Amino acid sequence: MTQDQPVRGPTAVPAPSAVPRPAAERAARLRAQGLTLGYEGRAVVEDLSLDVPDGLVTTIIGPNGCGKSTLLRGLGRLLRPRAGAVTLDGESLDRLSTRRIAQGIAVLPQAPTAPEGLTVADLVSRGRHPRQRWYQQFSSGDEQRVREALAATGVLEFADTPVDELSGGQRQRVWIAMTLVQETDILLLDEPTTYLDLAHQVEVLELVHRLNRDLGRTIVMVLHDISLAARYSDHMLCMHDGAIVASGAPDEVVTADLLAAVFGLAAHVVPEPVAGRPHVIPLSPTAAPAVP
Secondary structure, eight states, X not given: OOOOOOOOOGGGSOOOOSSOOXXXXXXXXXXXXXXXXXXXXXXXXXXXXEEEOTTSXXXXXXXXXXXXXXXXXHHTTSSOOSEEEEEETTEEGGGSOHHXXXXXEEEEOSSOOOOTTOBHHHHHXXXXXXXXXXXXXXXXXXXXXXXXXXXXXXXXXXXXXXXXXXXXXXXXXXXXXXXXXXXXXXXXXXXXXTTOOHHHHHHHXXXXXXXXXXXXXXXXXXXXXXXXXXXXXXXXXXXXXXXXXXXXSHHHXXXXXXXXXXXXXXXXXXXXXTTOOEEEEEOOGGGSOOOO
């Protein structure tokens, strides 16, 4: 196994803009209308409607089992709706081919795995499949796109390294490179910081921030760390029992009242000192009111 890269000091990580871009000013290319999703006879998300602000970073938060990952799977048609619809540019995903969806939406599921021994370049190149036809060989243009994605995610030096020899943070950047090489405008990332230590969580979220600001990608991600979600998001959604119970800018969503009602957590919410985003300071769980 290769060693994790050295942890950089706090001054090496620039803070995202303290003023989120208003979601209301952004048209929605990806929308859910009356969406119901579930598994084996059990509805997890029911009659949910959502407009994903275009060109922004939207983060979904909520307690375990509330439907965050299920919603993300539905938005990428990894899970077909029982009722309602998800639309991309006004067209229902159910009416679009898998290739057409993969040309518009890239999905990174939780804890993806690669075949043993597969190199970084080989894995990332698989993201080019939606852009190719059966009669088209892997071209020099495809190779250039792969190199650009590796460079953009900071893993070009590992191109010939087996994925299973990388650190957790490096692997996550490689998977994001694979979604990036699809050349979609929309990225759906399900818990991209899972199992990473704090330094590598920040590394991955800084990458997400750059993909949005520098390349204009619309990003929807699921995160558990509410303070990091507030720091790296323009727009936030909070879910509880399969429904969206709050949405808006981070300082509108992350409040002590919401944390108590949805998470059963007593906490102070204070502005963090770098960019002024909401930061959660948990108090004793026994002091929290019961979830209604």
